[in-house]
Amino acid sequence: MPFKPIQQAKCPKCGKSVYAAEEKIAAGHKFHKGCFKCDMCNKFLESTNVTEHEAKLYCKQCHGRKFGPKGYGFGGGAGALGMDKGERFGNKECEMGNKPTGDSFSGAASSSTGPKCPRCGKTVYDAERAIGVNTPWHKSCFNCNACHKTVDSSTMAMHEEEVYCKTCYGKNFGPKGFGFGQGAGTLSMS
Incomplete structure (x- = not known):
């Protein structure tokens, strides 16, 4: 019976043989410890933060940026408001198949139909609408015009169709004169 050498597993990142002392396993593949890092941000990975897509490794954050849902409110955990797709890490493609058309992301006023935000002039979609006001505003635009x-x-x-916090409204448009703005009980008529 002829001797057959054991075939060493090849690292999907570098293509070199992976020996038992230096292996990290993910998604059924063996990687070198030095190759076990995110394909976008190059952060070294652990079993707790690794995700795989088509034999490529990503940290959970970059995987979400590249392959997760896109749009207002996604991409950073609870309460996050962002559209970060990881461009600074080299992600050029967007996996969003239902991407809106028109100028809604260009910085110019949107040409699509629907209510427009009074501050920026772009279309306000239900997912990004500020709650509790009759006029449609983006959540990110619905802040004090003076102090933000x-x-x-x-x-x-x-x-005049602009939003202010009650403090800035009082300073700019409230009553003026002796005794106003001093606190309770200071109004003087002398």
């Missing part, structure tokens, strides 16, 4: 503090329907004041 986040407001909601109970902490906002409107003036």
